[in-house]
Amino acid sequence: MAIRPDWTSGTLTLVAGSKDFTTTGSALETAALQAGDAIITVSGYVLIIETITGQNSGTLVAECPVAAAGGDQPLRIRYQPDGSRVQGAMRMVRELLTSGNLEAFAALAGEEDAVPVFVGPGVIKLVPKSELGLADPKGNLAELAALTKANEQFVVMGADGKIAIVPFKQFTDEIAKKYQLPENGTEQQLLSGTGGLIDPSALPVSIATQDALDLKASTALVGTKSSYNWIINGDFTINQRGGVKFPADGTYGYDRWKRTGTTLNQKVEALPAGEYTLTWSGGGQGFFGGVTAISPIKATVQGGNADIYVPPTATRVSLVAGDASGGDPWSTVERLRSDEILLCLRYFRNYQNVLFGPLSSISGDLNRGVKLVFDVPLRTTPTATYLAHGDTSNITIENGFPTSVVARGTVANSAVWGGLVWFKLDAEL
Secondary structure (H helix, E strand, C coil): CCCCCCECCCEEEECCCCCEEEEECCCCCCCCCCCCCEEECCCCCEEEEEEEEECCEEEECCCCCHHHCEEEEECCEECCCHHHHHHHHHHHHHHHHCCCHHHHHHCCCCCCCEEEEEEECCEEEEEEHHHHCCCCCCCHHHHHHCCCCCCCEEEEECCCCCEEEEEHHHHHHHHHHHCCCCCCCCCCCEECCCCCEECHHHCCCCHHHHHHHCCCCCHHHHCCCCCCCCCCCCCCCCCCCCCCCCCCCCCECCCCCEEECCEEEEEEEEECCEEEEEEEECCCEEEECCEEEECCEEEEECCEEEEEEECCCCEEEEEEECCCCCCCCHHHHCCCHHHHHHHHHCCEEEEEEEECEECCCCCCCCCEEEEEECCCCCCCCCEEEEEECCCCCCCEEECCCCCEEEEEECCCCCCCCCCEEEEEEECCC
16 A cells, blocks of 8 residues: 555644643544554654544553643644554464464364363363263263153152152152141141140240249349340230220230320339330330330339330330340240240130039029139239120129139029120239
8 A cells, every 4th residue: 555645634732741632623533543653743752642532532652741742733643554553463463373372272183072172371182072061970960861851740869879750749648648647636736746736735834934923933033034024925916805905095905915095004013123124126115114215225123013114016025134225135035925825814814605503612692603723823813804694793703812713693594504604804913
């Protein structure tokens, strides 16, 4: 190609210390200017172009010297000869090929089903395709690949070491044969390890709950319960009364919880003197030990029956000894629901369809009644409230506290042996 003349259209602006340059009316891209071409300034400097970024802009390989800087200079750009460009490209290709990779590849003798693989710098060898798959020294993958797919089946390793597919139903049938479930079970019963049914009331009581139920527990013993929750039914899961969580003011809703004004109130019985932390989830403000605040509330009490108040949105309520304001202690103080029910039964019981019949120890007009024996002693002699069925205006509770009581009275009925009544026993604080 013939040597092209210098490009002189437009003017040039250079800034001292900068690689960027601009032109005016130069159409650099149209002129096919590119890296390697050189700007010749009026002061005699030759500045090599690194890139052309637009019709009137570009960058230099090096920063512009102070003596070459200036605006509106006459533009002169000298094209680099095409031969020089080709020579530079060939030199680069030659340098890349001298790494030894091309020579190593050229020295290979082709083999069927073989793949060239680098085994070191500039070293290539042929490897059979069969060696490039996953390692399967025991043949398990090959055996698995030979299986025919099917829906609702397991892949299992048999006793003979062979892989097979087995239908779900075969597994469930085997389980049913091995573990025969008892008949006539109810949703309230549990299944033992031997396949029998267990009533929750027959389960053992935890140490923490037994201590709480023990009316003779000393203050010193109770005071050692650093991980014991003094709140009963703190997660609001027990509702023997069948009411609502936030009832009318001054009445009980869920077990052990009474509405007091805009809060839910529980009176903690015989709380030993000391420092305690009241916590709950659900937001809002509570009150305990003379302190009104959001959860947690840390306070020191003098001992005795203590009132705690939480917002109606509260859940996971706990009152523990010591300073627990650094976190939520619920995960360490939560009791089994069966234990929680036993704690609630000490304060309230609901009886439905109780048969009133003759009692030899009762004479006169009040000639019908029933003796109730408690698995958990009541807190005090309860008050009885009639709920349904018959004339119970004379029903009274007497004798045997705290392990049992006798309910007696006249009950309207057509049978000699008495009638069915519903009533509740309230022993709340």
